[in-house]
Amino acid sequence: VSRNYSLKQLKIDLKSCIQTAGVEGEQVVLLLEDHQLLDPTFLESVNSLLCSGEVPGLFAPDELEPLISPLKEQLESEQFDGTLGQYFIRRVMRNLHIVFIMDSSNPNFRPQCEANPALYTKCNFIWLERW
Numbered sequence: 001v002s003r004n005y006s007l008k009q010l011k012i013d014l015k016s017c018i019q020t021a022g023v024e025g026e027q028v029v030l031l032l033e034d035h036q037l038l039d040p041t042f043l044e045s046v047n048s049l050l051c052s053g054e055v056p057g058l059f060a061p062d063e064l065e066p067l068i069s070p071l072k073e074q075l076e077s078e079q080f081d082g083t084l085g086q087y088f089i090r091r092v093m094r095n096l097h098i099v100f101i102m103d104s105s106n107p108n109f110r111p112q113c114e115a116n117p118a119l120y121t122k123c124n125f126i127w128l129e130r131w
Contacts (some may be wrong), residue, residue, distance in 0.1 A: 007041055011058055021095035022088045034102040043116050050118035053089035
């Protein structure tokens with residue numbers, strides 16, 4: 001991530017991770033560090049992804065349908081009781097793992113966590129002492 005990394009680029013990267021995890025069914029690790037969050041909406045997008053398995057508005061409806069339609073056979077073979085969209089989200093939540101590295105001594109640490117509750121409710125914290 002460079003200084004010029006924008007929300008648009010983040011959304012492209014998130015789409016790729018979500019597609020790999022949800023459609024292809026591959027395990028994906030998305031590694032983020034707090035200094036890479038150049039805009040508060042970056043963390044809001046990650047919070048949404050952690051909470052619900054999706055980022056609102058990331059995929060246009062006409063973009064999502066052809067993307068997930070190949071999952072219909074798998075949905076039926078697994079006898080999933082829900083919609084195709086729910087099945088896709090379940091696969092994303094099962095296969096996409098987010099590793100978020102934050103500096104707890106950063107003055108923004110607490111406000112960022114409080115503003116994005118999924119960091120508390122959907123994550124495991126591993127505290128490291130000073131090196």
